Amino acid sequence: MGRRALPKIDSTLDLSGHFREAEALPDPFDPIGLFGRTAPLEVEVGSGKGLFLAVASRAHPERDFLGIEVSFKYARFAAARLAKLQAPNAKAVCGDALALFSKWIPDSTLSAVHVY
16 A cells, blocks of 8 residues: 655745755855854665654754655655754755765754654
């Protein structure tokens, strides 16, 4: 049994503050530039629809959250969820987590990694 179809994303919703494609991320990694502040950074691998990002970003506004999702449509859906919540401390990235960890995100920048 496959996944259910995702609900449509509101076309008037601005995702620019919450969605990035991995190829468009700055190199070297700059969490301060990405989030606009210095804060502990937690990464979720396989963000899916963004439930963890939505809950965690609201529960811990003092932390920044970056969700990595390989599926473009799910990453955009997660970003839409974050945009609706107006969560400035959470972003969704579409890309391969292994590639991002090995080439882009230095271990020293992370306070936690979540894989569920």
